[in-house]
Amino acid sequence: FTCSVDVSSGWSYQWYKDNNELLLSGASSSFTLAASDKGSYSCKASRGQKTSTVQSNNIQLDVKEIPVPVLHNATQWLDVFPTERVELSCGMKGSSGWIFTWFRNKNLIKANSSVLIENDGTKLSITAASTSHRGNYSCSGALKGRSVNSKLSKEVTLDIYDTKPRVTLVQNPDDSLMHTADSVSFHCHINVSSGWSYLWYKNDSPFKAGHHYNISSAGLADTGSYKCQVKRGASFQSDKSEAAKLTIEERPEAAIILLTRWADVFSTDSLLLKCNVKDSALSWNYTWFKENEQVDLPLSEEHKVTPQDDPDQSRYTCKGTRNERPFYSVTSDSYRTKNLLLKRRILLAISGCIFFGIIAVFIGCIALRIFRKPASDFEKTEDDNLFNRAQVKDFTDSPCPLVEYIKDADLNPSPKEGEENDVISSETTLIPKPSPEDQAVTTNSHESTENGGGMMSFQH
Template sequence: MPMASVTPVLSLEHPDQHVYTTESVSLLCQGRNSSSDWTYLWFDNNQGTPRQSADPSLPSYNIRSASLTDSGTYWCQIQRGEEVSGLSNSISLDVIEPPRPLLQPLSQPLDVFPSETLELSCAVQGSSAWIFNWYRNGQQISENSHMSLNGEGSTLTISPAPQASGEYSGSYSCRAQHKNRSVVSGDSNSVRLQVYESKPKPLMTQSPSVEEVYVGEPVNFGCGVDVSSGWEFLWYRNGALLPASGNKFNITSVTPADSGTYHCMARRGKIIFDTENSETRTLRVSERPVPSLALRSPWQDVFVSEEVKLSCGVQNSSAEWTYEWFKDSQAVQMDDSVAQSSDGASLAISSASDEHRGTYSCRGRHRSRPVSTKTSDGLLLKVYGIPVPSLRRDTSWPDVFPSETVALTCGMQNSSDWIYTWHRDGRRLEVHPDLSFGPDTSSLSLTPAKPEFSGTYACDGEHKHRRVKTKSSNQLHVTVHESKPKPLMTQSPSVEEVYVGEPVNFGCGVDVSSGWEFLWYRNGALLPASGNKFNITSVTPANSGTYHCMARRGKIIFNTENSETRTLRVSERPVPSLALRSPWQDVFPSEEVKLSCGVQSSNAEWIYKWFKDSQAVQMDDSVSQSSDGASLAISSASDEHRGTYSCRGRHRSRPVSTKTSDGLLLEVYDQIPRALLTQEPGYEDMYAEETVSFSCNVNVSGGWEYLWYKEETRLTTARSRHTIMSVVPANTGAYRCKAKRGQTNALQSDLSKSSNIRVRVRPMAVVVLLNGWSEAFSTDTLVLRCVVQESQYTWNYTWFREKEEIPLFHSDQHLVTPQDDPQQSQYTCKGVRTGRPSYSTLSEPFKTKNLLLKRRLLLSISGVLFFGIIFVAVGCIVLRATRKQAEESTNLEEPDLFLTMAELKARDDAPCPLAEYITEEQLIRSAEDGEDNGAVCSETTPLPISSPEDQEGTSESLGHADNGGLTSFK
């Protein structure tokens, strides 16, 4: 086999392609039928360059101690002489460093005390094919009573920690060894452990470090262990556990309930490890003191510029505190007029002013701790400006008349510690017989008033106990007139005639002084009114009269003169008339409406306003009014214009209105009306001679004219009813109507719905003679029958003789005898019924003339014919017998030429010998000529006299005698 067709197989003698450094690896190259004369070529990564380190005589390539440089892809070839095989399959080697395990503590902290437990773990990330060895300070450790390993050594447990710390404290690490291959990892990271010999004792702190504290003061405790970590702290007061955690226990604002003895303790671990208790701390909580505030100056209520002194202090411990001052809860600002001592225990206001007014308080602040006393009770300091006396008039008016009194008072509000001095026109008043002063000169009386007392008065005051003097009071002017005034009376409106409901206001004024009470009079009688105005808000006829007024005042009554008089005449308010100026009060869209409003005999004094349903009418493009409102026009009515209209006049110059006019209801329909067409009777199928009446109606408004149409043809009728008294087929068709009204731009309704009628011809009645031919020989009675042709209805019948109704007879048959009708009358009939059609047409008349003559002549002819037929029959028999012999000799058969009477009667097509004699002319002609008309008859064949012509020729009929047999000719 040529070598070129040989491909060696390369195999790896190792657990997998991942090789750790220092491991041994062998590659084996095998060809089919291996021979010792073969050589082996090895390649890695670069196929063109053989690997020089390989032994060409060996089929294996061995790596004794793998390194990172041995990573790569390997191939091999086999060579014999000049022949070289193809390349083998490739094998990739990945040479890696052994993994470094990770050491992690499974419990915290890493320094422990006797009886605590500590766990460490060692693991190779992502692989479980390793076992582990442990080292402390570089020396391998083994299990004992305090140290244990799990099955593969991945977890080291120290439990419980021994008393001797030196043996177990140190730096711990681990190494990993492969379970299936001789590979050892490098050292893991190291963890430092510390094992203590005894329990720690926490250190407890307190701030502030005092035994006594005040309510509201903050107190902070701290608890710490200076070795290890992971501690949880427990707090106790008076031996009871507190609901607190953490190494700090803070009381933000102490209360008496916080008093007691405090200590702390620390613990940690799943298996609880407690430290010793800390030292104790005692806390006593007292209420914060309240400083005392005192007034050191004489008066708590001071005037401007007076001095004020205050002091503040805490009893028995004032030296521990400094003080701060407050006015109205705001800190007092020190300035030139306000000062305090170095520790704030005193406050001085050298010159009080308005800004110092308020409630003062103080509060102590501890010199060494952030705690304050409570705020002292407040002290209200009232600072008054030097008051100004108030001068007031005790009488009600500034100017008076002779005989009246003037009284003045000067005083300080809420104070009687003043004496007063009086001035008029700037000069001090001295004692005078016409002047009188009250106690402390606080009042002045001028009585009786004199013109010389006129002037400007003022007063001032001086304090009885302090060196304080006021400024001058306000000024009051007093005027004393020489004579009585006369009131001026006014009226609005200033007219003599007013309308009921109109307001009228009277005024009465005195242009000097004040304090007047006014009296009002009508027709000299005092009215129950007061004040300088007498207003009548809505006058009535009772308010008509002559009015005047007068004024008075004072306890000792002082009256003015009477005013001028005013006359008032009250008339009823007019009612305007509202009129419709357009034809209709109810209109349709687009129709015009015109209204007018006016007051009779005084229309020019008023302007008018329009209302619809009590709301003012708004003008727009379709609604307008005249300049004075006397007319209102709606150019094109619509739905919004529907309502009750009214109007009211308003006086052109006075605030008075007329009454509202009567209302006028304007109905505006939503749409153009449709004419309503009705038919009476309401049948679509009508019968000739019936009466039909159409009624056209627009059931709203009025003034309508009606237009009638049959199909598209305009009819001449203009009234609301169109009647056809006797219909004929030409009246068949569809009838419609509509309405219109107005001349210009006439409004037309919509066409009504159509009403259709179809005029039918009434069923026809005919008179039929029921007597047969056999009866013509045996009776004198003619039987008539009334038949309504082509009708399926059930009829009753009415018979007429000579156009007069035969009463009480409604059968379809009527018997006529010579005795009943010797005049041979004309008979007619018609059918009647309760339904429609209620009657048929009247039949054509049937006349009964010559009834007896026809019967006798008919019997004579019948007898001749009877015997003639017998004779003929006998002759026929003889002839038949004579010819029979000849027929027999010739054997020829001949048909019978003659029929017997029985054979004739048996045949339907036998000739009727009486048919040609039914009329008078035929009977005579038959008697003269003896001709046969060839008619076919039977015994019961009725006489054919249904037509008028036939009836005239056969007016007589056979009748039945009383005995029912044949009667002889008479």
């Protein structure tokens, strides 16, 4: 502080803090401040014993503690791996205008190719970490334009691992062969550090998932080789895990077979069902269901259905079970036993009637052919010689008695007929021309007459 009087000279000065005189003298006073120096300062000048000035104006002095810088790790983790990037920041809370200096293990850090420091020292970046960067980091601040230096910040320990992290892929359950509808989960495990994001691969093709990858109902498309790796920051990645190979096969299917034969339908009132797992050489136990409710029976492949046990004739299904993979089969299609015996009996009866009817007709035809009486030789000879050529020729040469009869009747009508003709003559009568068939009949009649066979002409 400086205290002065504008007139004359030979003055001496007294100093006051909060109106309390200080043990200071001289026109100016300099001292290094402490927090206790906060207060209101003034001065007064005097010359001799009787002359003095009034007390000067007050100057209020506010003294603050020098702030301590705060060091932050911008990358959120302090255990890092080789080649990983690290960022640290240093700042004064509630104050500005500072320039910061960095220290590792209390030794000054200078910028180089792998360590970058911003101009005001607010950020320190390690572009590719190595074991040489291990240590306790701190920083201090200096106020621009003033001789004010802060204390060192609290230290932050940076740990650098010797190698990249090892990632383990855990499969649960760990069977390499599974079946459709099975569930399986994969867990990408890393036991060091934090801040990881996870990358997944199936047959080396990436797909998105988190810490876990779950398959609730496996399908054939889920067959493949699975890997994972971890990543954090902009570019750091671990090596890929060992592959977990998973094969998904179709789950065996169960089917119900009816063991009751057709020949047994008339001798039994029960049906015997068998549960069979298709195309499987494995040993199975079997569970039966009636209307989707489990039947409380021994784990047998056969199940007998009787009218007493099942009067409603329900729907039945079954499936195979094992203590090893595959633990169970696909449930069979439902099998309805309703009126099956009756339907078979009716079908067999109808089929039997049709079969024996065909046999009876066949036997009758054979018997008729065997026991039929053949025609006599005499009848055959007479039929063969009934019309021979000579007789036909003689018949065509002789006059027809019927023709002669018609002519005589026309030429010599009786008196009665003449009267009738007179009556009818006024009417016109059309006589149709004989057809070829009628002529053929006439010819046959002539032939029969020639043979003395029966047609005779009688004239009245």
